[in-house]
Amino acid sequence: MSTYAYRAVVPGKSCDHCRQGFEIIQRIIEPALIKCPHCKNPISRILFAPAVVIKGNPVTETDRKIKEYEREGKWSHAAELADKEAEKTKRKDLKVRALEDYKKAGYDFDKYDKKDNS
Ligand SMILES: [Zn+2]
Incomplete structure (x- = not known):
């Protein structure tokens, strides 16, 4: 059993x-x-802060390893690991993370995009 809080969606009604x-x-x-059990108007559940956000993906050993690299500032290590894991698991969140870590490692993807063909 848990306690949930609810509040009217449209307070005026x-x-x-x-x-x-x-x-x-x-x-x-x-x-x-x-x-609402009383007035039948729409209500929504209020999450108690800090809300526990459960993302779709479980935290794996690799996630922990990536986090460890990030904490130590080893961005390229973190990026490579995230990239590899993203390929393997098809996880979009890791792909995004890999890109961010690559950027932090000093790779500049924007530069490549703007590079002309001369
Ligand atoms: Zn009500």
Whole structure:
């Protein structure tokens, strides 16, 4: 059982109950409420801060390794690892990360784009 907070989506149309927000105890498997039980107006769940953001990808050993390289400022190492892993797993987030790390390592991709053919 967890406590969830809800608040009216359109405060002007809502009852006192949901206008200020209310808390309700629900089981995790229960779907989120979309309507106020009192006035039936739309409500939305408020996430308690700091919200735990669960991204689509699990944190793998490689993720940790990349992070370690980044922490140590070994950008090219981090980039290569992220790049390799991105190829292997088809993960877009790692591809983006690899590019960012490459940039931090001093690679300038923009320069190559602008280079003329002369
Ligand atoms: Zn209401």
